[in-house]
Amino acid sequence: MKKLLILILSLIPLAVNASNDVTQLEGSFKVGPAIILIFILSLFVLVGIIFRAKDTTDYYAAGRGISRVGSGMAIASNWMSAASFLGMAALMYGTGYHGLSYVVGWTGGYVLLLILMAGQIRRYGKYTAADFIGDRYYSKTLRTIGAIIAIIISIAYAVGQFGGIGLMFKWVMGIEYYLAVIIGGSVVLAYTLISGMLGVTKNMQIQYVIIISSFMIPLFLLTFKFDYFWLLPQIGYGSAVQDIVEGIQISEKSGLMNSLGHHFAIVPSPEYAMPWDPSSGQTFFQWIAIAFSLMIGTAGLPHVIQRFYVVPKARDARWSVVWGLFFICLLYWSAPVYSALGTILSANPEVGKLSPDAIVVYTAQLGDINPLIVGLLAAGGVSAAFSTTSGLLVAGSSAFAHDLYVKVINPLARPKTQMKVARLGTLLMAIIITIIAMVDLALIAQLVAIAFSMAGCTIFPLFLLGIWWSGSNRAGAKAGLIVGGIVTLVSLTYLIGARAGWVLPFNDFITYYLGAWYFAWIGAPLAIAANIIVSKLTPETPLEIRKFLIEKVHS
Amino acid sequence: MEKEEYRISFFKPTTLQARTNRNLIVKLFISWAVAIFGFQILLRVIEKPVPEEALITFSAGWENIESGNATYVDYQVIAQSMIQVMGKITIKPDDYDALKDGTGWALSKVYPEEDLPDLQKDVQHLNQLKEQITSLRDKEYLEAKEIIISKAAPALGIGEGTLLAQLLPIGLDDQLQLLAEENRRKIPEIMSLYLTHNRSVLTDTVFLGFPFHYFYTAVFLLVFFIGLCWIYCYRTDKLHAKLNFLEKID
Numbered sequence: 004m005k006k007l008l009i010l011i012l013s014l015i016p017l018a019v020n021a022s023n024d025v026t027q028l029e030g031s032f033k034v035g036p037a038i039i040l041i042f043i044l045s046l047f048v049l050v051g052i053i054f055r056a057k058d059t060t061d062y063y064a065a066g067r068g069i070s071r072v073g074s075g076m077a078i079a080s081n082w083m084s085a086a087s088f089l090g091m092a093a094l095m096y097g098t099g100y101h102g103l104s105y106v107v108g109w110t111g112g113y114v115l116l117l118i119l120m121a122g123q124i125r126r127y128g129k130y131t132a133a134d135f136i137g138d139r140y141y142s143k144t145l146r147t148i149g150a151i152i153a154i155i156i157s158i159a160y161a162v163g164q165f166g167g168i169g170l171m172f173k174w175v176m177g178i179e180y181y182l183a184v185i186i187g188g189s190v191v192l193a194y195t196l197i198s199g200m201l202g203v204t205k206n207m208q209i210q211y212v213i214i215i216s217s218f219m220i221p222l223f224l225l226t227f228k229f230d231y232f233w234l235l236p237q238i239g240y241g242s243a244v245q246d247i248v249e250g251i252q253i254s255e256k257s258g259l260m261n262s263l264g265h266h267f268a269i270v271p272s273p274e275y276a277m278p279w280d281p282s283s284g285q286t287f288f289q290w291i292a293i294a295f296s297l298m299i300g301t302a303g304l305p306h307v308i309q310r311f312y313v314v315p316k317a318r319d320a321r322w323s324v325v326w327g328l329f330f331i332c333l334l335y336w337s338a339p340v341y342s343a344l345g346t347i348l349s350a351n352p353e354v355g356k357l358s359p360d361a362i363v364v365y366t367a368q369l370g371d372i373n374p375l376i377v378g379l380l381a382a383g384g385v386s387a388a389f390s391t392t393s394g395l396l397v398a399g400s401s402a403f404a405h406d407l408y409v410k411v412i413n414p415l416a417r418p419k420t421q422m423k424v425a426r427l428g429t430l431l432m433a434i435i436i437t438i439i440a441m442v443d444l445a446l447i448a449q450l451v452a453i454a455f456s457m458a459g460c461t462i463f464p465l466f467l468l469g470i471w472w473s474g475s476n477r478a479g480a481k482a483g484l485i486v487g488g489i490v491t492l493v494s495l496t497y498l499i500g501a502r503a504g505w506v507l508p509f510n511d512f513i514t515y516y517l518g519a520w521y522f523a524w525i526g527a528p529l530a531i532a533a534n535i536i537v538s539k540l541t542p543e544t545p546l547e548i549r550k551f552l553i554e555k556v557h558s
Numbered sequence: 559m560e561k562e563e564y565r566i567s568f569f570k571p572t573t574l575q576a577r578t579n580r581n582l583i584v585k586l587f588i589s590w591a592v593a594i595f596g597f598q599i600l601l602r603v604i605e606k607p608v609p610e611e612a613l614i615t616f617s618a619g620w621e622n623i624e625s626g627n628a629t630y631v632d633y634q635v636i637a638q639s640m641i642q643v644m645g646k647i648t649i650k651p652d653d654y655d656a657l658k659d660g661t662g663w664a665l666s667k668v669y670p671e672e673d674l675p676d677l678q679k680d681v682q683h684l685n686q687l688k689e690q691i692t693s694l695r696d697k698e699y700l701e702a703k704e705i706i707i708s709k710a711a712p713a714l715g716i717g718e719g720t721l722l723a724q725l726l727p728i729g730l731d732d733q734l735q736l737l738a739e740e741n742r743r744k745i746p747e748i749m750s751l752y753l754t755h756n757r758s759v760l761t762d763t764v765f766l767g768f769p770f771h772y773f774y775t776a777v778f779l780l781v782f783f784i785g786l787c788w789i790y791c792y793r794t795d796k797l798h799a800k801l802n803f804l805e806k807i808d
Contacts, residue, residue, distance in 0.1 A: 097648070103775045107594060111779070114590050114786050118583045122794070232767075237777065241767030248769060253721050264695045268721045270645035271610060276772050277755040278601050282648050287602045291595060321794060325787045332780045339776050350647055352654070352728055353694055471568040549564040557566055557576060 036378025075326020080207035084391035085167020090448030093359035095342035112301025133406035150406035157399035163450035165440035217383025300455025303463030306398035403428030459523030460487035479538030490526035613753035663737035
């Protein structure tokens with residue numbers, strides 16, 4: 004770890020490269036923010052070392068000794084990724100009301116998760132999603148497929164996080180994006196390898212406090228400075244939204260300027276708040292499809308589901324969702340504030356095209372907030388990406404070591420070997436994620452949304468039917484997975500095709516109705532239907548599984 | 559328990575606890591679905607495409623220009639409307655360039671012909687400076703902008719201290735008198751795209767400073783979700799207490 008920190012420090016002088024960018028918002032090395040970032044990252048590593056995993060139980064499920072509020076914080080921290088911290092404001096900055104479909108999708112999904120799954124998953128008592136699938140559907144093949152899906156979903160999700168880490172490292176250090184991704188990715192990898200989930204869980208609580216504080220402090224300053232109700236910025240920014248709709252004339256907020264010397268003014272821009280505005284290029288259907296896909300994806304994400312194993316009882320699992328959602332909402336109520344103020348502060352075309360994914364930081368910068376506080380904000384963004392990535396790497400490596408290696412390849416593996424395999428899995432995943440993240444595919448939140456749709460089409464139906472209908476059997480599960488998998492493959496093929504410039508058959512139709520960010524709207528119902536139909540036509544679920552469901556999960 | 563009874567279905571609960579739990583879930587699920595999707599559907603059903611004032615004045619002015627009956631005021635209003643659209647952050651680069659072309663052309667129609675070459679030089683100078691400066695607060699750059707504002711804003715009927723005046727210098731093309739045929743065709747569509755919005759009583763009502771629909775979706779729904787989760791946990795705890803249901807720690 005020491006060597007890694009030395010490497011980072013040694014790269015800093017190379018990265019000092021003054022910018023000629025006219026807006027001066029990015030490109031140069033920023034000393035204060037860099038110190039804050041390094042301090043926070045060192046703190047994470049230190050906490051990881053102190054609370055490091057001692058055995059496999061610790062590694063996978065943190066010894067099941069975490070309180071409800073603590074677990075809620077860990078859920079929130081685990082959840083509040085770069086997509087929440089950076090990506091959500093980015094979406095609203097670019098597409099206005101359409102971006103709120105992500106806010107609703109990512110919070111509303113917790114209601115489904117709670118009422119349909121949380122307690123039952125905890126009572127089922129399995130460590131990983133693949134464990135549940137393999138056990139409930141009494142199939143080694145399904146366990147293996149479940150593990151592979153969990154790994155793919157974790158990778159897809161983590162690509163967006165590495166993108167966020169790269170953006171923030173780039174902003175702080177003024178280095179190239181790809182180098183920033185490598186450095187940031189190396190640090191998060193080192194930390195996860197050292198700590199495992201026990202460290203991760205403890206760290207997540209610390210990370211939550213850092214994330215939420217760093218996100219909130221600039222909001223109070225910005226709303227105070229620009230004359231909005233600053234005591235509760237999450238309500239006070241309503242006037243800013245209305246101001247954007249109606250426009251702000253220079254005389255209305257005379258004397259208020261952004262850091263580039265532009266007046267705090269904007270032409271009437273109803274497109275920012277009006278639903279599915281034609282100029283956003285987004286439609287009502289897409290709004291609904293995104294919200295729905297994200298919701299069911301939430302209830303099917305392996306690293307989210309896995310959080311319920313770290314509480315002692317099902318009751319704790321339920322209440323930890325309430326706490327988790329509350330902590331998450333604190334951030335989700337706040338993200339639109341950045342978007343609204345960022346819209347006004349960057350309204351002058353001279354500001355130029357800003358990277359939407361960094362709009363949170365740019366807003367603070369344009370608002371002329373103290374650079375150290377802006378640095379803290381950037382560190383919060385990195386922290387958000389770190390906390391989620393750690394959880395994803397643990398979930399992915401658990402699937403690799405526990406579900407693939409131990410349960411399929413080498414059932415007699417000793418705990419020490421399991422740990423080694425888990426760490427090898429983490430390393431492999433990190434390398435793959437880093438490589439994909441270097442190709443700037445889409446906005447962070449959109450990349451993450453792909454993972455949600457994948458989960459919604461594959462894992463969600465298996466959990467939903469597996470818990471609530473004993474009639475769902477192995478053949479039905481396989482049929483559902485095949486259907487969900489086909490929808491996923493079709494959508495992703497068209498996404499890659501669009502990026503590569505291919506024109507595939509029914510291109511417009513498929514890219515619109517099976518968009519990569521929301522294909523679960525149809526994929527999940529089809530997978531559920533296939534599961535039900537095939538289950539009805541094939542031999543019933545074995546008695547012991549049905550008995551287990553009645554006696555352990557629903558009693 | 560008989561073998562046949564070892565079956566579980568959400569829709570066919572067999573115990574009091576399961577039935578109560580099912581009923582609670584159904585109620586919460588319906589509330590959840592109506593609150594999210596019901597509201598958005600309502601929003602969709604009652605909305606109407608409403609043009610901004612700038613589109614109405616632009617359309618009238620553009621129609622007069624196309625029919626050959628344009629006055630100075632028509633050129634002024636279309637230029638003002640186009641500058642307003644160029645000030646929107648959502649505008650696409652191609653659309654921005656087309657409007658820039660149109661604004662310069664409209665200005666050339668109302669600006670004294672003999673002074674036009676000088677103005678054109680000022681615009682070119684500003685654009686050159688923009689490539690060289692390292693700060694938007696550069697004194698020479700700011701002065702160059704002010705010169706253009708003082709010359710062009712009055713011709714377009716724009717007050718010098720206004721936001722439109724600030725947007726004017728950067729919204730002018732080097733070739734003031736020319737309007738590409740392609741841009742001429744595109745401009746009305748661009749204006750219509752950026753200046754028409756889906757509105758209804760739900761979007762036009764202001765609540766706690768917000769447009770109501772925005773408050774509902776961005777603030778209220780999240781509170782509602784937490785409320786639903788809290789109700790579920792609370793009611794489940796009560797049910798378990800009533801049935802003396804004890805959970806094991808494993």
